[in-house]
Amino acid sequence: xxxxxxxFLLIGSVLLFVxxxxxxxxxxxxxPALLLFLFVxxxxxxxxxxxxxxxxxxxxxxxxxxxxxxxxxGGMETKFSEIKPVMAPGIMLSTVGVLLTAVFTGLFIxxxxxxxxxxxxxxxxxxxxxxxxxxxxxxxxVFAILRSQKMNLKHHLxxxxxxxxxxxxxxxxxxxxxxxxxxxxxxxxxxxxxxx
Numbered sequence: 510x511x512x513x514x515x516x517f518l519l520i521g522s523v524l525l526f527v528x529x530x531x532x533x534x535x536x537x538x539x540x541p542a543l544l545l546f547l548f549v550x551x552x553x554x555x556x557x558x559x560x561x562x563x564x565x566x567x568x569x570x571x572x573x574x575x576x577x578x579x580x581x582x583g584g585m586e587t588k589f590s591e592i593k594p595v596m597a598p599g600i601m602l603s604t605v606g607v608l609l610t611a612v613f614t615g616l617f618i619x620x621x622x623x624x625x626x627x628x629x630x631x632x633x634x635x636x637x638x639x640x641x642x643x644x645x646x647x648x649x650x651v652f653a654i655l656r657s658q659k660m661n662l663k664h665h666l667x668x669x670x671x672x673x674x675x676x677x678x679x680x681x682x683x684x685x686x687x688x689x690x691x692x693x694x695x696x697x698x699x700x701x702x703x704x705x
Contacts, residue, residue, distance in 0.1 A: 599672035
C-alpha cells in the first residue's frame with residue numbers, strides 16, 4: 510500500500526477511533542487503557558491485519574512526539590498545591606529511589622545471569638545498564654491508573670506518586686548515560702567519563 514498523506518491520515522484516524530472506542534469500553538470494565546491500546550496495536554500490526562511500518566526514523570519521531578504529549582499532559586494536570594507538602598519525599602523517591610532500584614535490579618539480573626541454567630551471562634556493568642534503563646516508573650501508567658480508578662489514597666500518597674513518576678526520568682537518563690560511558694571507557698573514574 511502506498512503511504513501517501515491521504516492514506517496515512519485515513520489509517521491514523523481509523524486507529525485513533527478504534528483506540529478511543531476500546532479505551533472507553535475498557536474504562537467501564539476497569540481494564541487499563543494502556544493494555545487495550547497495546548491490543549489494538551497488535552490487532553492492526555504485522556501479526557494481525559498486516560499493516561507494515563518499517564521506517565525507523567519516522568517511528569522514532571512519532572514515538573518522541575507521543576512521549577512529549579504524555580509527559581506534558583501528565584505534568585500539566587498535577588496541581589502544585591497538591592505536591593507542595595510532599596516535595597521532599599517525592600524528590601527523594603525520584604532520585605535515590607531510582608538509583609536504589611537500578612542497583613538492586615542490576616544485582617538481581619547479574620545474579621540470575623550467572624546461574625548455571627541461564628544461557629545469558631552478563632557482566633555487572635551490563636546488568637546495571639539494563640536495570641537503569643527500566644528503573645524509572647512509567648508516568649503515563651501511573652497517571653492513568655490513579656486518575657481513572659478514583660483511588661482514595663491517604664497521607665498525600667497520590668500526589669507523591671504523581672510527583673515521583675513525573676520527575677524520575679532524568680535520573681534514569683543520567684544513570685544510563687554514565688553507565689554507557691563507563692562501559693565504553695572501561696574506567697570507573699569521573700575524569701575518564703567527563704573527558705570522553
